[in-house]
Amino acid sequence: MSAEPMVGGLAVILCEPQLGENIGAVARAMLNCGLTDLRLVNPRDGWPSEPARAAAAGADIVIDGVRLFDTTEAAIADLQHVYATTARLRDMVKPVMSPDAAADRMVAETAQGGRCGVLFGRERSGLTNDQVALADAAVTFPLNPGFTSLNLAQAVLLIGWEWRKRTAEPMPAETVPAISPPATHGDLVHLFAHLEAELDTGGFFHPPEKRGHTIRNLRNLLTRANMTEQDVKTLHGVITALVQLRRRG
Amino acid sequence: MSAEPMVGGLAVILCEPQLGENIGAVARAMLNCGLTDLRLVNPRDGWPSEPARAAAAGADIVIDGVRLFDTTEAAIADLQHVYATTARLRDMVKPVMSPDAAADRMVAETAQGGRCGVLFGRERSGLTNDQVALADAAVTFPLNPGFTSLNLAQAVLLIGWEWRKRTAEPMPAETVPAISPPATHGDLVHLFAHLEAELDTGGFFHPPEKRGHTIRNLRNLLTRANMTEQDVKTLHGVITALVQLRRRG
Numbered sequence: 001m002s003a004e005p006m007v008g009g010l011a012v013i014l015c016e017p018q019l020g021e022n023i024g025a026v027a028r029a030m031l032n033c034g035l036t037d038l039r040l041v042n043p044r045d046g047w048p049s050e051p052a053r054a055a056a057a058g059a060d061i062v063i064d065g066v067r068l069f070d071t072t073e074a075a076i077a078d079l080q081h082v083y084a085t086t087a088r089l090r091d092m093v094k095p096v097m098s099p100d101a102a103a104d105r106m107v108a109e110t111a112q113g114g115r116c117g118v119l120f121g122r123e124r125s126g127l128t129n130d131q132v133a134l135a136d137a138a139v140t141f142p143l144n145p146g147f148t149s150l151n152l153a154q155a156v157l158l159i160g161w162e163w164r165k166r167t168a169e170p171m172p173a174e175t176v177p178a179i180s181p182p183a184t185h186g187d188l189v190h191l192f193a194h195l196e197a198e199l200d201t202g203g204f205f206h207p208p209e210k211r212g213h214t215i216r217n218l219r220n221l222l223t224r225a226n227m228t229e230q231d232v233k234t235l236h237g238v239i240t241a242l243v244q245l246r247r248r249g
Numbered sequence: 250m251s252a253e254p255m256v257g258g259l260a261v262i263l264c265e266p267q268l269g270e271n272i273g274a275v276a277r278a279m280l281n282c283g284l285t286d287l288r289l290v291n292p293r294d295g296w297p298s299e300p301a302r303a304a305a306a307g308a309d310i311v312i313d314g315v316r317l318f319d320t321t322e323a324a325i326a327d328l329q330h331v332y333a334t335t336a337r338l339r340d341m342v343k344p345v346m347s348p349d350a351a352a353d354r355m356v357a358e359t360a361q362g363g364r365c366g367v368l369f370g371r372e373r374s375g376l377t378n379d380q381v382a383l384a385d386a387a388v389t390f391p392l393n394p395g396f397t398s399l400n401l402a403q404a405v406l407l408i409g410w411e412w413r414k415r416t417a418e419p420m421p422a423e424t425v426p427a428i429s430p431p432a433t434h435g436d437l438v439h440l441f442a443h444l445e446a447e448l449d450t451g452g453f454f455h456p457p458e459k460r461g462h463t464i465r466n467l468r469n470l471l472t473r474a475n476m477t478e479q480d481v482k483t484l485h486g487v488i489t490a491l492v493q494l495r496r497r498g
Binding site for chain 1: 397
């Protein structure tokens with residue numbers, strides 16, 4: 001499967017990742033978000049890595065494009081805007097922001113032709129102070145303060161998700177599959193007439209002074225269903241079937 | 250560790266989850282987002298589940314609070330607004346929206362006292378058409394169309410993330426740890442004077458007509474560093490140390 005070309009996409013830099021399968025899970029998370037630039041600094045178990053490829057679950061384009069570096073400095077040498085993900089605020093004078101704010105900045109920076117990347121540290125311990133100091137800003141994930149426990153691929157996914165939302169074609173707020181065209185209001189009025197006639201016959205509206213109110217409630221209810229032409233036909237059939245039951249019974 | 254009480258939080262319903270460890274990973278993802286209401290419909294490997302507890306990695310409050318149901322209908326019986334996550338649009342007249350739009354709706358519904366929940370299907374196959382039909386709306390994840398491959402816990406995480414962003418105390422857009430107070434502009438001017446005097450002595454500004462322009466560049470650069478009082482002291486020391494090197498050399 002091919003990823004969409006994502007011009008100016010983010011670089012994801014894993015600093016001393018420990019497990020190959022976590023690298024693969026990162027690759028998979030990245031490709032979900034259309035990111036393909038994965039850089040590894042001193043992976044503990046070396047590279048290439050069969051566990052990584054397996055865990056990438058088809059994200060081969062990312063695995064195949066992995067670049068290796070001996071140091072974090074080397075991995076970010078070509079980047080102009082580097083963000084360090086960190087759970088703990090440190091004794092360092094470094095701007096700290098949420099993934100939303102970081103994504104806003106990275107989108108703006110990329111639009112001006114800048115190259116951005118995000119650093120992620122070792123699975124258990126995260127980035128060191130020296131690694132964070134290399135970055136322009138730190139990013140923390142505003143999660144449950146009583147339980148913040150993202151794994152590496154999830155952290156990458158959230159960054160990629162915020163990036164993608166701002167850069168990919170937006171999804172419409174709400175759509176409905178066009179299986180059948182929406183019913184016209186003439187269709188609806190005809191349906192109301194059918195239903196209300198049968199309900200009148202069946203003595204449903206009592207006391208009579210409540211008839212208008214109940215009819216409006218029914219019409220509001222049925223209108224909220226946003227019926228299609230097919231739906232209207234189906235309901236005519238339902239009413240008819242129920243009436244025939246009533247007649248037989 | 251205790252979760253923050255999240256009044257009116259979402260219910261997460263897993264329909265026929267296959268692996269206990271995936272259930273545990275879901276619990277972990279939920280608690281990161283402050284969600285604790287996990288419901289299981291017919292888990293394949295039964296319940297309780299030691300692999301689930303292990304994979305929950307400390308999210309015991311969620312594991313301990315799991316409720317079991319025989320059918321999806323039973324699991325959602327008390328909910329008023331149900332959303333079904335699905336990868337594939339189906340031949341059904343059902344509103345489809347992004348997690349952002351669904352989260353907007355669920356926040357509004359919860360604010361009016363409504364109870365909301367989100368359905369997730371089996372790990373490999375997702376929800377069935379019958380299960381999706383039970384919901385008020387479908388939710389799809391706008392990811393790379395060439396590679397959409399979220400695992401169950403990641404799907405739950407993204408829903409929880411969008412929910413949490415709208416309901417938890419927002420993180421400030423950008424903060425800097427207050428290790429030392431910001432320098433005053435008097436401090437900065439004093440630093441500029443020190444630096445520029447030493448640069449004049451060293452014959453740095455040549456040709457003379459460029460002096461004003463270069464000084465402005467330096468002052469802009471140093472001002473962009475948003476220095477603290479401590480930074481200014483440090484730079485005074487740096488200038489002095491370099492000058493002493495120059496004198497000795």
